[in-house]
Structures are given as structure tokens and as C-alpha cells.
Amino acid sequence: MRESISKIQAMEILDSRGNPTVEVYLELEDGTAVVSRVPSGASTGAHEAVELRDNDPSRYGGKGVSLAVKNVNEVIAPAFMGLPVTDQRAMDQRLVELDGDPQKARLGANAILGVSLAILQAGAKVHNQPLYRYIGGLGAQLLPVPLLNVLNGGAHADNNVDIQEFMLVPVGAATFREAMRMAQETYQMLKKILQEKNLRTAVGDEGGFAPDLKSNREALDLLLLAMERAGLKPGQDMVLALDVAATEIKQDEGYIFEGTLKTGTELIDYYHQLIRDYPIISIEDGLAEDDWDHWQLLTERLGDQVQLVGDDLFVTNTQRIQRGIEEGCSNAVLIKLNQIGTVSETLDAIRMTHQAGWNAIVSHRSGETEDTTIADLAVAVNGGQIKTGAPARGERIAKYNRLLTIEHNDPGLEYAGWEAFRR
Numbered sequence: 509m510r511e512s513i514s515k516i517q518a519m520e521i522l523d524s525r526g527n528p529t530v531e532v533y534l535e536l537e538d539g540t541a542v543v544s545r546v547p548s549g550a551s552t553g554a555h556e557a558v559e560l561r562d563n564d565p566s567r568y569g570g571k572g573v574s575l576a577v578k579n580v581n582e583v584i585a586p587a588f589m590g591l592p593v594t595d596q597r598a599m600d601q602r603l604v605e606l607d608g609d610p611q612k613a614r615l616g617a618n619a620i621l622g623v624s625l626a627i628l629q630a631g632a633k634v635h636n637q638p639l640y641r642y643i644g645g646l647g648a649q650l651l652p653v654p655l656l657n658v659l660n661g662g663a664h665a666d667n668n669v670d671i672q673e674f675m676l677v678p679v680g681a682a683t684f685r686e687a688m689r690m691a692q693e694t695y696q697m698l699k700k701i702l703q704e705k706n707l708r709t710a711v712g713d714e715g716g717f718a719p720d721l722k723s724n725r726e727a728l729d730l731l732l733l734a735m736e737r738a739g740l741k742p743g744q745d746m747v748l749a750l751d752v753a754a755t756e757i758k759q760d761e762g763y764i765f766e767g768t769l770k771t772g773t774e775l776i777d778y779y780h781q782l783i784r785d786y787p788i789i790s791i792e793d794g795l796a797e798d799d800w801d802h803w804q805l806l807t808e809r810l811g812d813q814v815q816l817v818g819d820d821l822f823v824t825n826t827q828r829i830q831r832g833i834e835e836g837c838s839n840a841v842l843i844k845l846n847q848i849g850t851v852s853e854t855l856d857a858i859r860m861t862h863q864a865g866w867n868a869i870v871s872h873r874s875g876e877t878e879d880t881t882i883a884d885l886a887v888a889v890n891g892g893q894i895k896t897g898a899p900a901r902g903e904r905i906a907k908y909n910r911l912l913t914i915e916h917n918d919p920g921l922e923y924a925g926w927e928a929f930r931r
């Protein structure tokens with residue numbers, strides 16, 4: 509059969525941080541060939557599927573992925589020869605069973621995801637459809653609002669700012685193209701303002717600037733200034749989103765925030781004041797991955813005023829999302845393919861999230877490649893939002909360019925705009 513797999517071959521390549529990651533080449537009987545590349549996080553959650561690294565200090569300081577590559581070539585490839593790529597769910601199920609470990613620790617989620625993504629791409633080619641149509645069918649109608657990380661702190665930068673990501677959200681644009689122009693002009697203006705103030709314009713892992721600042725509020729003030737000087741109205745044309753990545757600042761007794769130890773409740777008070785003072789539409793990981801009680805309190809207090817996104821809390825895992833829905837923890841889920849390891853399980857996580865009336869935000873990792881699958885995924889599931897870094901650096905731009913192309917080629921799609929936040 510022409511859609512049967514005739515070759516799967518993995519190799520070690522490098523991600524945007526220069527760390528090794530997995531690339532998978534897959535070929536069908538009829539010669540159709542595809543390549544997938546796997547991303548990698550830095551502020552990873554403890555409950556994520558396992559990214560298999562070699563732990564051999566003589567290669568890449570122990571970060572090599574030759575074991576994961578070997579697992580693809582020697583374990584997965586032989587088990588998939590001759591199988592058709594068009595039943596994604598069956599293929600993913602087979603991958604999950606072949607591994608057998610709930611966290612995919614045996615073969616590695618990086619090995620498994622590489623194959624799952626390659627199968628997805630090959631399936632789209634067999635059907636002669638763009639990836640977003642193949643995944644989403646005729647239901648795919650929305651171009652996502654980009655959440656652009658333009659100022660970095662935390663684990664993604666070498667500065668003294670403790671919120672990991674400050675993001676621009678161009679909700680007021682009429683099209684995706686206009687959203688990118690607004691974001692790009694604000695990003696360039698921010699650079700100019702930093703230069704005027706003699707602040708560093710070095711960038712963090714996702715392309716956002718990483719200046720040393722006195723406080724998180726100073727960062728927010730700079731962003732508002734940049735918007736205004738770019739001719740935009742904060743709160744109308746553009747709003748802000750944060751990823752606190754609070755798991756990274758969690759200690760046994762509380763959270764180390766702005767130099768002092770704070771309780772979960774004090775952090776919630778802080779966010780409350782922050783959303784009164786700034787046009788913030790979304791706060792991700794405001795609390796740590798296992799602090800369910802404070803997540804519940806946060807949602808009770810602020811859930812009707814702001815989007816509260818669980819990233820490390822849920823790790824794209826339906827068991828954890830289910831608990832969050834039952835206990836009223838957050839009202840949105842960050843979606844990362846490599847946190848769970850297969851395309852089908854990722855789609856299940858999105859479906860569960862949407863069924864609860866919550867938002868699903870498709871996201872990159874801080875370590876990325878030129879793979880653009882997440883751009884198509886965001887369109888396919890009508891997620892309405894995508895988080896994929898600054899409007900700079902090739903590996904982030906690749907996703908934005910893919911969305912510009914999709915918009916250009918398919919005038920039937922609509923930019924989500926404010927609607928994305930009114931689920």
C-alpha cells in the first residue's frame with residue numbers, strides 16, 4: 509500500500525539552545541518523505557513525560573539523545589514497518605504500548621513524539637491536505653491570537669526578573685497579519701526604549717529581552733510605554749499575558765518572589781492587585797505544579813476576571829486536567845506535545861479542556877527547532893491562542909511565518925481576536 513511505512517530513521521540534531529534533540533525521517537512505500545523535529549523545555553514540570561537523555565558526561569555534558577535515537581531506530585522502526593500512517597490513533601496507541609511506562613521513560617517521550625509527529629505529517633501528505641485541515645477537518649476555522657514573549661526572566665534569562673515571560677497579546681487586530689505587525693512594532697519600540705534607558709538588549713531563550721530591572725512592575729510599565737509609543741492603545745489594541753512559572757520559585761515554605769518569601773495567598777493578593785493596575789488578560793503557572801489548594805483559591809478569587817493557565821500543573825495530561833476541572837483549579841490549559849508524547853493524547857487533552865468550557869493554548873518549548881507543527885495544531889483545534897515566543901529568532905518566526913502562510917492561502921479562516929478569551 510502506498511501509505512505504508514517503508515523507512516523510519518532518527519538522528520541527533522541541535523535545538524535552538526544548542527542542545528541535542530531528536531529528528532525523525534519517515535518514508536512511505538510510494539516515496540513520500542517527511543521529517544519531524546522534537547522540542548525541549550527548560551522549566552519542565554515534574555509530571556511531564558520523560559525526555560530521555562544519555563547521562564554520558566563525555567558527550568554534550570550528558571545531554572545527548574543517542575539513546576532516544578537508538579530506540580527509534582532499533583525498537584520503534586522495526587515494529588512499524590509496513591503499517592499505514594493514516595490511522596493516527598492506532599499508531600499512537602501502538603507507540604504507547606511499545607513503551608509500556610506511564611511516563612514513557614523506557615523509549616523516551618522524545619523518541620516517541622518524533623515518530624508520532626512524522627506519522628501525522630505523512631498522513632496529511634497521503635490525504636494531500638495541509639496539516640491543519642488533516643487534523644481539524646472542516647471544523648478548523650480560527651487563526652490564533654499570538655501570545656508573544658518579549659521580556660524574559662526566571663529560568664529563561666540571566667537577569668534579576670523573576671516572572672519568566674511577559675507577553676504581548678494583540679487582541680484588537682483584525683487579522684493575524686496585522687497582529688504580527690502590531691507585535692513587531694511594539695517589540696522594536698521596546699528595544700529602543702531599553703537602549704535609551706541604558707538597559708541590556710540581550711535576549712533570553714525565546715527571543716524576549718532580558719534586562720535587569722527593579723521589579724516586575726517596571727517590566728509591565730516598559731511594555732505599556734512601548735505599546736503607546738508604537739501608536740497602540742493598551743487594553744484595546746493590545747493586552748498583556750504573564751507566565752510566572754511559579755514551580756521554579758517554589759520552596760518548601762512558600763515562594764521566593766521579588767527577594768522575599770511569600771505564601772501562596774500572598775502571591776494571589778499580588779496578582780489581584782496586578783490585574784487591577786495593568787491590562788493583563790492571562791496568568792500562566794501563577795502557582796506551583798502541586799499546589800492544588802492555592803490553585804483552587806486563585807481560581808475562586810480571580811477566575812472570572814482573568815484567564816488562569818495551568819502548564820506545569822497539568823502537563824497536557826488528561827488525568828491531571830480531569831482533577832483540575834473537578835476541583836476548579838484554573839480555567840485554561842497550556843498544550844505542549846512533548847509533555848505527553850503523542851499527537852492523539854495531545855488532542856485528547858485539548859478535547860477535555862474544551863468540553864469543560866476552558867481555553868486550550870497551544871505552545872512551543874523554550875528549546876525549539878524549525879518544526880512548525882504547533883502552528884497547524886493551533887488552527888486545527890480552533891484553540892484561538894498560540895504561545896510561541898518573541899517575533900524574532902528563526903525557530904519562533906518559523907511558526908509565525910507558517911501562520912501567515914496559512915492565513916494567506918485560506919481566506920476562509922478568521923482571526924480569533926477578543927473571542928479567544930470569551931470561552
Ligand SMILES: O=C(O)[C@@H](CO)OP(=O)(O)O
Nearest residue numbers: 549550551552872873874
Ligand atoms: O514554561 C513555559 O511555558 C515554556 C515555554 O515558554 O518554557 P519551557 O519550555 O522551558 O518549559
Ligand SMILES: [Mg+2]
Nearest residue numbers: 751792793819
Ligand atoms: Mg509555562
